[in-house]
Amino acid sequence: NAGVTQTPKFQVLKTGQSMTLQCAQDMNHEYMSWYRQDPGMGLRLIHYSVGAGITDQGEVPNGYNVSRSTTEDFPLRLLSAAPSQTSVYFCASTLDGRDTEAFFGQGTRLTVV
């Protein structure tokens, strides 16, 4: 049981490039979320999904797209990378939302130059 797997672990992008951060979970969790972690800012919610085919915005969605075509996968796309998107990105899943433990991936450290 791998839990939540994120790839890649590290990435350097040039300004304007696009890329997709991958997230997969094998626990049959309905809810999945993407957060970014910046020093002094804690974890801020980017996008989330409450099931396959359903996504919604969090607090900081600009510059990111998501889709949820399967229960297992929840990729995060950076459309045109900017230095302000330099951060550590975490994917998390919960069984069905309320009052359940969130399981986190190991994070993707992204640097945009």
Added chain:
Amino acid sequence: GEDVEQSLFLSVREGDSSVINCTYTDSSSTYLYWYKQEPGAGLQLLTYIFSNMDMKQDQRLTVLLNKKDKHLSLRIADTQTGDSAIYFCAESISRSASGGSYIPTFGRGTSLIVHP
């Protein structure tokens, strides 16, 4: 992290007790959580408390909940250098106007530094 507030740093001596405080906003939260993040890793659930409880003890950890003041604290007894990490308070907040879609919302995290 606007809905959940924590102080950013706490420094303690090894062997002392640590107390990390948190205030939250959603009075409908049924569970409140403490997560721990070690360097270079994701967050892991440390402990949680059900909202109808005032206190929960789990080995060296004691969670106190003051629901009236929406205040949550985590006490670590006999703090060790291995406890050095970032500790996040979290609640699940409904993201839907009709209710449901509860997504964990985290505070900014408290960096606990344990020195000899």
